[in-house]
Amino acid sequence: MNPVLELQKIHKEFPGIVANDRIDLTLNRGEIHTILGENGAGKSTLMNIISGLYIPDSGSMLLEGKPLYIKNPAQAIANGVGMVHQHFMLIPNHSVSENIILGTPQSFRLQKSKVRQQIKELGIRYGLELNPDLRVQDLSVGEQQKVEILKVLFRGAKILILDEPTAVLTPQESEALYKILYQMKKDGHSILFISHKMREVIELSDRITVLRHGKIKATRNRGETNSSELANLMMGExxxxxxxxxxxxxxxxxxxxxxxxxxxxxxxxxxxxxxxxxxxxxxxxxxxxxxxxxxxxxxxxxxxxxxxxxxxxxxxxxxxxxxxxxxxxxxxxxxxxxxVGYIPEDRKRYGIAPHLEVAENFLLRDLHNHRFQSRGWLQRDKVIAFGKERMRSFDVRAASEKIPIGQLSGGNMQKVILARETSRPLKFLLAAQPVRGLDFHASAFLQNKLLQARADGLAILLISExxxxxxxxxxxxxxxxxxxxxxxxxxxxxxxxxxxxxxxxxxx
Amino acid sequence: MFELERRLETPLSVQVVVTVGSIVLALILGSVLLAVVGVDPIEAYPSVGALMFFDQWGWQDLFLKMTPLLLTGLGVAIAAQLNLWNIGAEGQLYLGAIATTWLALEYSEALDAHFMLPILLIGTFVAGGMWAAIPAGLRSWFGVNEIITTLLLNYVAISLADYLLYGAWRDPSTLNFPMTRSFGESSFLPMIGSTTVHWGLPLGIILAFLTWVLLKSTTIGFQIRVAGDNLSAADYAGFNTKNLLFIVLVLSGAVAALAGMTEVAGVHHRLQQNFSINYGYTGIIVSRLARNHPIGVIGTAFLLAVIFVGGELLQVEYQLPIAVIYLFEGLLLFTVIGSELFLSYRLRRRVAV
Missing domain, CATH: 3.40.50.300 (P-loop containing nucleotide triphosphate hydrolases)
Known part of the structure; x- marks a missing residue:
């Protein structure tokens, strides 16, 4: 065993939540180490700490036995730690080689042919062959990911972090990615792999560490575990x-x-x-x-x-x-x-007009109802009265029905949306992540309202993770x-x- | 040490203080500018102010300049409700003037003012709307950026006016000047009382209030406000956002075109070259300074008129070049927009850690 990177009691809190609770983790040379966990388990926070996007509240990191202080992504890259993001950070109308050299030290006059040569060599070595002159926007998703990996390798990274790299890939592209990862591993690179796809994790990883609620639940070596044990560890028995x-x-x-x-x-x-x-x-x-x-x-x-x-x-x-x-x-x-009633998953993006009054937001999807308008003229007094009444019966806590809805808390905003969507004759209600981010009381309130709607004969689709x-x-x-x-x-x-x-x- | 802290909300008092403060700052910076070109600001400001506000010629000119600024500013502000940039108010103003001129030359001998004035108003409004329908349609259905199309159409409209002025519409009796013959009297916008201020100004003020009522009290206005605040929410609410974009941009152009009508039918009584001193482009500033508020536009149009007339007076009284007006305009824009930082942030003394 030859540890390249060691995390010791890494701790990170955000307001109201412990994202990483004193995490200990080692990454060995030439190892593929998978971090497995549900959404919100703290995987991304941990990877962002290693790649320098976040600074931990406490704890330390050792790189090949020496203390490592990373304050920003540039330092992480300088220390050979590179991250391949789930959402690609590429410039679509630039060429592959331009994207790869972006942010690397270059002489004033770009040595394009030299760069091209380097990219070709890297490509042949790891099975990442790409035409460096193509524009990124003309590449498939799998090829764009290759560019991201090349970017990291070109910067000389020895430790690669891949954040759910197969989430956007087809099965065939995923297979190709595994081959690349094996090749890099053989070459002495160490890989931190984030995923929640059980099968690929079991096949690919040398070690698997399961995170849950910000804590490490278990670490298992290759061949010492199976899917159902991992599922239990991930979700809780x-x-x-x-x-x-x-x-x-x-x-x-x-x-x-x-x-x-x-x-x-x-x-x-x-x-x-x-x-x-x-x-x-x-x-x-x-x-x-x-x-x-x-x-x-x-x-x-x-x-x-x-x-x-x-x-x-x-x-x-x-x-x-x-x-x-x-x-x-x-x-x-x-x-x-x-x-049809719809409680959208991203309530701020789709559900509300943030600078309009709370009362006005009640008519968003009900504008042509004669309750609120006649011949195209809004009935202001009726809008206000309706808003007041709905806010009372759904227990929306706000200073007034006339304040901009953007000032309300997430829970109160969600109550407004639910109140709006259930205040007209409905046959079907689609509720996407209706209680995400809400506290216990608000969640219970909303769930009760949904069960009541069900009792009233509504068809309901509940989307949740x-x-x-x-x-x-x-x-x-x-x-x-x-x-x-x-x-x-x-x-x-x-x-x-x-x-x-x-x-x-x-x-x- | 001080640091900036984000405000949760901005009270009206802060908005007033910040806006007035930024205008005062512009005047102070402007006084430095005057001193540099050799004019004593302590003498110049009061004398120009007196000429502008208390001299009959001065205040009448103020209201005459304010009218086209109000209409183009309102046009730009209407588009801004949906976060659209109508840079084409100058061209829309020209097109409105062309439409008015055509109607006036064609019909003012045959019809009296009772018929002629509504015809001019409606005809110009429709023509401006049709003109703006070009960028509006391109934007709504093909996603072509309206900033570029409206800007480029300015050159088309101005060239069209030149083409007519040098060709079919040139009045042979003016020898070689590019202008049409004078309209018949039935096409003159009437003056208010015994002043030289025509009814274009009340028209602009009424339209500003109508726009406000449309936005606040109608279902279409509600849809515009939602879409302007959050376009995704408008889609989610089932509004036809493409149609909304189209309607708003057409309306924006139609209102800006009225500025062309009030200029040629109210002031010049004919179409002539360079009749607009960048009223359309200045309309963008008018709207922006009012934070695109349709009623605020009335105040900022007046403010810009003060700069226009004040600049003219400085030219006449102190023999300063016209560039001084543009410098003042720039200073004002700079301070007012710069001051917006203090609308969303406040200065706070940093507490030692």
């Missing part, structure tokens, strides 16, 4: 029991007759502008009086699915049927009219992975372990 207890307390109504299908997708497919599939062969059904949960790792296609269901995007293949009618043309306003929440709320569950439904089951048959495996792309 006790979650399923606590979920059941709370469910009994929360369920307010007996099961409704769940006969009418409100939402139906048949072989639905959606393409990205660049051609790859965002959604493929989705078959899904949501009935009245039913909460359907959609489980999946972040970025598995939930956002695209939501956009289709509320009418922001039209399908490329398949059919979308709402209340028995096929929706051929995507139209948000038409679907609002037919009874939190399995506990899904098991607590849902009657039926779908699991989405890489834009496809990979499993479905009634709530009674749902097991956290099984769902966890499905979410990570492992067939159960």
């Amino acid at each position: 006790s979650t399923i029991q606590t979920a059941e207890i709370k469910t009994k307390a929360l369920k307010v109504s007996p099961d409704q007759c769940q006969n009418t299908t409100i939402v139906r997708l048949k072989n639905a497919g959606l393409r990205h502008e660049l051609g790859h599939w965002l959604l493929q062969n989705i078959n899904l059904e949501i009935r009245a009086g039913q909460i359907v949960g959609l489980a999946g790792v972040a970025g598995s296609g939930q956002a695209s699915l939501a956009e289709v269901l509320v009418g922001l995007r039209g399908l490329d293949t398949g059919e979308y049927e709402f209340a028995g009618e096929e929706q051929k043309v995507a139209s948000v306003s038409k679907l609002i009219h037919k009874g 939190d399995l506990e929440e899904l098991l607590l709320m849902s009657d039926y569950l779908y699991v989405i992975c890489r834009g496809s439904i990979v499993g479905e089951m009634p709530k009674e048959e749902a097991e956290i372990e099984k769902i966890g495996l499905l979410m990570t792309g492992e067939r159960a």
